[in-house]
Every structure is written in C-alpha cells, then in structure tokens.
Amino acid sequence: MRLTRTRRYMLLRNAAKRLLPQRFSEHGPFEDGPGLEDAEQVLLAWPAGVRKPHVGLVRDIDAYPYWTKYRRFLQANDIPFEIYDIHRSSWLHDARRFDMVVWRPMSYPYELEECRRKFHILETQLDMLCYPSFAEAQLYEDKITQYELLRHHGLSVIDTFVSHSETEVTEHLATCDYPLVWKITAGSGSFGVELVRKRRTAERWVRRVFDFAGRRTYWPYVAQKNYVYLQRFVPNAGTDIRVIVIGSTVFGYHRDVPRGEFRASGMNVVRWGPLPVEAMRLARRVAQALDLPCVAVDMLTDATGDALHIIEISTFIQVETPGQLRVGGVPGGYVFDGVGEEHRFVPMRVWIQELALRHVLETRALARERRDGGGPQS
Numbered sequence: 010m011r012l013t014r015t016r017r018y019m020l021l022r023n024a025a026k027r028l029l030p031q032r033f034s035e036h037g038p039f040e041d042g043p044g045l046e047d048a049e050q051v052l053l054a055w056p057a058g059v060r061k062p063h064v065g066l067v068r069d070i071d072a073y074p075y076w077t078k079y080r081r082f083l084q085a086n087d088i089p090f091e092i093y094d095i096h097r098s099s100w101l102h103d104a105r106r107f108d109m110v111v112w113r114p115m116s117y118p119y120e121l122e123e124c125r126r127k128f129h130i131l132e133t134q135l136d137m138l139c140y141p142s143f144a145e146a147q148l149y150e151d152k153i154t155q156y157e158l159l160r161h162h163g164l165s166v167i168d169t170f171v172s173h174s175e176t177e178v179t180e181h182l183a184t185c186d187y188p189l190v191w192k193i194t195a196g197s198g199s200f201g202v203e204l205v206r207k208r209r210t211a212e213r214w215v216r217r218v219f220d221f222a223g224r225r226t227y228w229p230y231v232a233q234k235n236y237v238y239l240q241r242f243v244p245n246a247g248t249d250i251r252v253i254v255i256g257s258t259v260f261g262y263h264r265d266v267p268r269g270e271f272r273a274s275g276m277n278v279v280r281w282g283p284l285p286v287e288a289m290r291l292a293r294r295v296a297q298a299l300d301l302p303c304v305a306v307d308m309l310t311d312a313t314g315d316a317l318h319i320i321e322i323s324t325f326i327q328v329e330t331p332g333q334l335r336v337g338g339v340p341g342g343y344v345f346d347g348v349g350e351e352h353r354f355v356p357m358r359v360w361i362q363e364l365a366l367r368h369v370l371e372t373r374a375l376a377r378e379r380r381d382g383g384g385p386q387s
Contacts, residue, residue, distance in 0.1 A: 037070030041077045048331035051363035053086045053370055062138070062374050065093030065104060067112035073329050075113035078362035088370075095127060104131055109138040109374060111366065113325055116150045116197045118231050138377055140369045141324055145301060149324045150195045152238055159319060162298040165291060165308075167318040168241040175219040178237045182211050190240040193226050193233050197323070200227050204242070211239075243318060249309040250317075252284060252292035253326070253333055255302065255361060256368040259289045259343040259352070260333035281335035289343060290350060291317055302372065303365035331358045 055061060064083060068076045083090045093103065095112060104110065110131060114124035125146045131137040141149065148154055159166040172178050187208060193201035205211045215237060217224035223232030252261040265278040292306040299322075307320040332340030341356040 037072070037074075038068035038076065039070070039072055039074045041074060044330075045077060045081065048358050048360045048363075050085050051082055051359055051367050053082075053088075053367050055086070055370075055375070059375065059378050061088050062108035062370075062378065063106065064088060064090035065095075065107035065110045066090050067093050067095050067110065069113040070115060071113065071327075073327055075325070075328075075362050076111075078360040079111055079113075079366055081360075082363040082366050096123070100127060101130065104135060104137065107137065108377075109140070111140045113362075114141075114146060114149070116195065116325075118195050118228060121146065121150055121195065138374055140302075140366065140373075145324050148299070148301075148322075150197065152192055152194045152196075152321055153236065155322050156238075158299060159295070159322070164295060164298065165316065165318055167243055167320060170239045171236070173236050175215065175235075178215050179212065181239075182208055182215065185211075185239075186241075187211075188242045190242050192238045192240065194236070194238060195231070196227070205239075240320075243309060248280070249307055249320065250284065250288050251305055251307050251326075252288050253303070253305045253361060254289075254292045254296040255364045256372075257345045258364060259284070259292065259345065260361065261288070261292075262334065281338075283336050284334070284343065285317075286350075288317055289352070291319070293345070295319070295322060302368045303361065328361055331360050333361055 066076060066079055066083065068074075080090070082088075091107075093107065093110060094100070095104075095110070097103070110128070112124065114120050124141075125143060128139045128141075128143040128146055131139055132143050139146075148158070153171055156166060156169050156171060160169075170181055172181065185208070188204050188206045189211065191203045191205045191211075191214065196202065205214065214224060218233050218237060219235055223234030226233050248263050248265045250261060250263055252259060261284045263280040263282065265280055288308060291308065292304070295301070295306050296304050301324060303324060305323045305326045307322070308317050309320060310317055334340065334342055336354055339356050340358045341354050342359075343352045344355045345352040
C-alpha cells in the first residue's frame with residue numbers, strides 16, 4: 010500500500026501505460042450491489058404546498074458511487090429527477106429544464122476544471138442551484154484554497170508555507186527545520202504527498218517546479234508548476250482523526266499510521282471508536298465558517314497531545330459502507346442540538362451522501378422555492 014502511494018511508483022506506472030499497446034481509460038459509471046439497501050432511508054420533511062425542485066442528476070464514475078445514493082434518496086422522497094449527461098456539447102441547453110444539478114465530481118484535475126467551469130455558468134447565468142456549489146467545487150481538492158481560507162478564519166491549520174515566488178521559496182528553505190511535508194494541490198489518499206528530508210533535496214525539487222515544464226506529478230498530464238506547498242512535519246502519536254460534519258450530525262474515525270510511514274490517509278488502517286469532543290467542535294467550526302453542507306476534516310494532535318491541527322479538508326470522500334462512525338461496535342452518529350455543544354450518540358446506519366443532499370435541500374432548495382414563489386412562506 011505504501012509503495013503504490015509514492016511518486017516514483019506512479020511515474021513508472023504512467024510510463025508503462027504509455028508503452029503498452031492497450032488503451033487505459035476511466036471506467037464507470039458503476040451501480041451498487043445489494044449493500045445499497047443496508048442503510049436506513051433518509052426522509053425529507055418537505056412542506057405541503059411547496060413545489061419540489063426538478064433535479065438533474067449526474068452519474069459519477071467513482072467505484073464507490075455517489076450518484077446511486079442520491080438516486081435512492083430522490084426516489085424515496087418523491088423528488089422529480091432525470092439523469093443528466095453534463096459532459097455533452099448540449100449540456101447548457103439541456104440544463105435549462107432543471108432547477109438543480111447534483112454531481113459528485115471526481116478528484117481528477119480535468120474533471121474538477123469541467124465542474125468548476127460549468128457550475129460557474131449555471132449559477133451566474135441560469136441562477137441555478139448546484140451541489141456542490143461553485144465555491145465548494147473550487148475548494149474540493151485544492152489544498153492552497155483550503156489553507157488560505159482556513160487561515161483567514163483563524164482555524165487551527167498546520168503551519169504551512171505557500172508561495173508562487175521562486176526567490177521567496179529559496180530564501181524560505183534556508184530557514185526551515187527538516188523534514189518537511191511536500192504536497193501538490195490536487196491529490197487524495199496520500200497521493201502527491203512526500204517527505205523532503207534535506208534542504209538540498211528541497212532546492213532541487215523547487216528548481217524543477219520553476220523550470221519551463223514544471224515538476225512531474227503522479228497525474229500524467231499535470232505538472233507542479235510555479236507553486237510550492239510545504240507543511241511543517243508534526244510528529245504525532247501515530248494516528249490522525251477524520252471528522253465528518255453534515256449539518257448537526259457528526260461522524261468519523263481514527264486512521265493509524267503504519268510503522269515506518271508518516272502518512273495515515275490512504276493506508277487503510279482505520280480504527281473505530283468515540284471521537285474527541287474538541288475534534289468535533291473544531292470540525293463543526295470549519296463547516297460553519299466555510300458554509301459547507303458536508304465536510305471531512307482531517308486533523309492530528311502533536312506529540313504532546315496538547316493541540317489539534319487541521320491537515321486538510323474534503324467535501325467528498327470515499328464511502329464504502331453506511332457506517333461512518335462506530336461506538337462500541339454500534340454504527341451511529343453524534344447529533345448536536347444545533348445551537349450549542351450539547352450532543353448525544355444516536356445509533357443509525359445511513360449513507361452520508363443522502364444526509365448531505367437532504368441538508369442541501371432543506372437549507373438551500375427550500376429557501377429558493379419560497380423566494381421564487383414556489384410555495385407558502387413560513
């Protein structure tokens with residue numbers, strides 16, 4: 010697992026794909042197996058007399074698909090929808106028959122570019138509700154935007170240095186304590202995350218970044234060009250915490266770091282149990298500050314256990330089961346009272362995709378329908 014997360018492995022893998030005669034392409038969209046129905050139905054309390062939005066549902070190509078959970082939710086709540094092929098040249102014309110578009114874009118740079126471009130047009134020119142919103146799509150898999158916003162809101166993010174100036178980066182490297190964590194802006198599951206142990210190595214990598222072609226990444230068609238993202242290496246207790254916030258409900262788990270490794274993300278060493286209260290509070294502050302209907306906040310404690318530091322955040326994560334928190338072996342979630350910090354553990358087995366879509370409809374679509382005269386005012 011650790012080997013497949015290295016830059017060298019991915020560069021060799023990409024080179025082999027270029028040399029082999031067969032064509033490598035993305036697969037999907039995928040359907041779920043019988044496990045889709047293992048979860049409870051998530052129901053929406055929609056007011057009588059208020060028109061329900063007509064939803065354009067985009068089928069993603071995730072091996073653990075989101076679109077099937079969205080479809081299940083829409084069907085269970087009698088919300089009109091159609092499958093919408095947003096990739097066709099007629100995408101803008103076709104979008105006019107919808108009130109809302111729902112799409113889980115993949116973390117691939119080319120798909121993120123498409124999503125951001127099209128959702129910007131849908132929101133600004135057609136006044137359409139999109140999930141994710143353009144702002145949320147911009148935040149997804151853009152570590153630089155995440156860091157700048159987290160810092161702006163005074164949230165406890167790991168000390169990070171971001172610069173697009175070669176001169177400044179070179180000067181900064183002379184003042185650093187090594188090792189440093191080197192990241193590219195678009196990457197998940199520990200892909201694009203490296204440990205740079207010496208100043209000389211860092212300076213060599215920086216020269217490549219600011220060369221004409223940039224430094225090659227594990228994306229075969231994208232180079233790291235004219236930016237550097239460096240995080241302080243924080244020795245920790247061998248684990249990090251992922252906290253998932255959806256409205257007033259919180260899920261999460263611990264991810265342990267394998268021996269000889271410095272990364273937890275993507276290593277598939279998950280440990281279930283109660284979440285620290287301070288971690289949940291910090292994640293809820295992130296969701297509120299950035300106005301995110303669903304966010305996973307990855308954080309760790311320092312070696313002394315005295316402070317929590319945000320590593321990065323994500324609006325979409327890989328979801329394999331309808332149990333994203335287990336306490337005493339029981340799937341469930343922590344439900345907060347909505348105004349304070351009082352909370353309780355509630356047994357539940359739900360797809361977080363359905364909870365997130367319900368939250369968007371409750372907080373955004375319903376307000377829009379009332380604004381546009383689609384039903385009685387509350």
